[in-house]
Amino acid sequence: MYQLDWNLEELTPHQKTIADYVQKNIHALLYTTESEIAEQLSLSNATVSRFWKTVGYENFKDFKNHLKEQTEISPANKLENILKQVESNEMQNKLLAQSLQHLQETLLYFSSETFQQAIDLLSNSNNIYIYSPGPSEGLANLIQFRLSRFGLSIHLMPKSGHEIFETLVHMTNNDTILIFGFVQLHPETKVILDHSKTIGCKSIVITDRLISDFNTNADIVLYASRGELWEFHSMVAPTFLIENLIIAVGMQKKEHSIAKLEELNELRRKYKDILPR
Template identity: 30%
Template sequence: MQVEFHFARNFKLRPLTPCSLGVILCRRLCASHPIGPPCHRRVCPRLRPSRWRTPTVLGTAPSLQVDWQNRRFCSIVLHQADTRQAHAVRKEVTVSENECNEFSELVRAHFDSLTKSERRIADYILRNSDEAAFLSAAELADRLGLSEATIVRFAHTLGFAGFPELRACLQDLFRRRVSHAARLRKKLAEISPESHILEQVVAMEMEYLTDALQTVSRDAFDEAVRLICGARRIFVYALSGSATLAELLQHRLRRFGLEVVLLTQSGREICEPLLTLGSQDVLFALLFFNLSDVMEATLAYAKACGARVILLTDTLGPLLREHTDVLLEAQRGPVMAFHSLIVPMAIIQALIIAVAMADKEKSLATLDKLDEIRRRLSFDVPVRIWWREKKGSG
């Protein structure tokens, strides 16, 4: 049997048994591990070599230099070779920055009060924080083979009002850690040289569009249409790249005779347009992935004014639910993907058509009036008429 390992903190190992190896590694890691102190008299379950029986001589094999305070990546790789079975089993134990954040400190503070099942939940979340941040309580319970009530009790034990608040905390930590460059790097890695990039990207977006049908509530969509049609004015709020979607929605709804106010300003400039926001108005917000204090304050102010708030988002629902009347959640692909605006644009297009359908006569009459105005102002004079008039004057 051969055991190899790579670790960040360099120290020499003497001949030792597999169990003592587990204890040493456990002490070295768990001293700074977020879910508890050193295990001392038992082998850490993260490193327990269940089939190791013979002593093994190991030497130092440093491969990484890790600054634990700066939360850089560290991994320990254990290889077990069984000559009798003529195969090798490779085990990886990873300690990453996922385990070094505010949530892990919270788990450590409440570790003694956690039950065995709750410690399983904590360990799973710490190891799979990117995924767990976007799972529902039912989905997380299914992954661990536990009841949904156990998941909720775990959230209560940590001091959260419920699981949605716990998930909102995890999502906030995730957004602060994941950069645009990391997501683009992942997207580029998914591109295969075997087929054209155009074909692959279109196929991905088609898949995301299909998945969006499962995440957007039909009842919420219909309620959004009803609020838009009944509003005195629609304030469309979006920033950065999402502003293009806001401009599209404003452009189309105005053609149906609706009064639309575009809110794409940042900083203090957004305050003046909000002066006239009232209880008969609707704030339609398009916010994706990142959330700022100004965004949340804008939605909270709209609710305080009595306006109805519609939010189209991908992952911000749990964070902004209390400030919204209608939530349209549209997943734009995996959370670590480099997202496009195709999915929300399709939903915007569906809303535009639905608003037109809600009052066909008014929508068509308004468009006819627009054509008449254009004709009178000579913006859309047919070519044949222009050519005939030119020949007659010549």
């Protein structure tokens, strides 16, 4: 968490209250107004407006510009933030506690009805296309590997640029697109979702945002907590969600899934002397 340098000796009691609020809500301030701060603290707008000059800024806008420069979100400062929170001798306990928190938050917003709709789509689609930019690539490989064993037709899409058109041209209204949409709606994701709607291809988005453009652009949205924007993003909850999807699809297509796995075992036995495990 970014720590501001407050000169507490020069602040009045009201100004200390504002400073405390600012420090506790540092990353939300970029999207907050002076009136909202005043309302939260039961202070006048004038008191809040005068505060910024007292702490060295021309106005609230000037403070926001400074804050934006100092709290730029990057992989480096995400890692730095989490390292500041834990000592080496307690890191495992801290990370475990955070992982449990992500899982609990994911379950808090879990909808059995929406989850079943996703299972139905994945189980009955002719083809499943997966778009997985950035760190979600590992999750895409996991679900491709597992669902392919059940006999489903899985296609991983290119990550960016015009190459996605080579995949979009083959999608039909009997297919499903599974998208990992963490943090924000990428231009490629926007194109994929728009094309899906045009041709009637259903879309499932797994995201770490409760409120985003995905809610209005995708057919099904599944939430998985990964932490706040400025934190080191955990993939524990998304992995948990993916593993549940895999198991649920296997159960829904139980006879077919077991038959394909038996075929796999037979191949292993037949060629075990040539290709030992």
